[in-house]
Amino acid sequence: MTTKIDIQSTAQMLMAKDNILILCHKNPDGDTLGSAAALCHVLTAMGKQAVVACHNRIPAKYDYLNIPVWDGVSEIDYVVSVDVAGVNLLGDTLSDFAHKIDLCIDHHGSNGEYAKCLCLKADYPAAAQLMYEIICEMGVEITPHIADCLYTGLITDTGCFKYSSTTPRTHEIGARLMELGAHHTMLVEKFFMSKTxxxxxxxxxxxxxxxxxxxxxxxxxxxxxxxxxxxxxxxxxxxxxxxxxxxxxxxxxxxxxxxxxxxxxxxxxxxxxxxxxxxxxxxxxxxxxxxxxxxxxxxxxxxxxxxxxxxxxxxxxxx
Ligand SMILES: [Mn+2]
The missing domain is CATH 3.10.310.30 (Diaminopimelate Epimerase; Chain A, domain 1)
Structure with a gap:
């Protein structure tokens, strides 16, 4: 049974936990990685142990997110999935966690309700928009680096604020992240203005x-x-x-x-x-x-x- 919880309860729950593993979806994109990175850095700043895991190796393009990857042995007490609509999207190497996910933070209307608790905003264009609100609720400072992580999720899932899923709130959060020090030019250049x-x-x-x-x-x-x-x-x-x-x-x-x-x-x-x-x-x-x-x-x-x-x-x- 999955319990649906709001942003407030999600923030409270995260603040009460330690030794946290954050799971991304396979073939990771800027939203799952940016949102997971932001959450991981916030939890670490609070003095907690937090690490990220993904089925695939994290592409070099995302090195600047500075994601601490789980070594596979350190103790885990709480498992959170981010931007993962269903357990099939975890990938083989993480499939053992399929029925052990405590909290899912997602924005897919098709979410499979596999976690014990689910914080879902299906009308949000990016998991990063939801993560921003959760982090604000946690009352933690958003550093320029965390702003970069969230901004990455926001722009990659909205095609740089172009897709119809973009809302006024998305722009407000984008503006706020810029004020907080997100490197807007570098990120837009990286994801939208240069091609390999x-x-x-x-x-x-x-x-x-x-x-x-x-x-x-x-x-x-x-x-x-x-x-x-x-x-x-x-x-x-x-x-x-x-x-x-x-x-x-x-x-x-x-x-x-x-x-x-x-x-x-x-x-x-x-x-x-x-x-x-x-x-x-x-x-x-x-x-x-x-x-x-x-x-x-x-x-x-x-x-x-x-x-x-x-x-x-x-x-x-x-x-
Ligand atoms: Mn997403």
């Missing part, structure tokens, strides 16, 4: 291989294993690739299909415009996410996977 050579090569591949369906309302890209072997992208080079075609005029749904490590299994990223629910499409194939951005993992040949997703896209477009 490999990311550009992926973009070129995307433009050459995009498939259009349903009167050009759906754009689908299959990233083949061969292309990945050829370009050898870092995981962070793939950020943004799935949402790019959504910005093309007339596109309501954009789908990126890429192979997972296990042969015959694929990860699908779905991005939608205003009139289509991405989460519904992903949920039909066992996944979840947000209104405009969602994902799922599907097993099968590339042909059957494509057929399955296109059928769900068609259903969504007909509604």
């Amino acid at each position: 050579r490999k990311a550009v090569m992926l973009e070129k591949y995307m433009l050459n291989n995009l498939e259009y369906y349903y009167d050009d309302r759906c754009a689908l890209l299959v990233l083949t294993r061969e292309t990945i072997l050829e370009i050898q992208p870092d995981p962070t080079d793939l950020d943004g690739l799935s949402s790019m075609p959504r910005d093309f005029e007339g596109i309501d749904v954009s789908v990126l299909i890429r192979p997972l490590r296990e042969e015959g299994s694929y990860k699908l990223s779905i991005r939608t415009g205003e009139n289509v629910n991405a989460c519904d499409i992903a949920a039909a194939l066992g996944g979840g996410g947000h209104l405009r951005a969602a994902g799922c993992e599907v097993v099968g040949s590339i042909e059957t996977v494509k057929k399955a997703i296109l059928k769900e896209v068609e259903n969504a477009l007909c509604q």
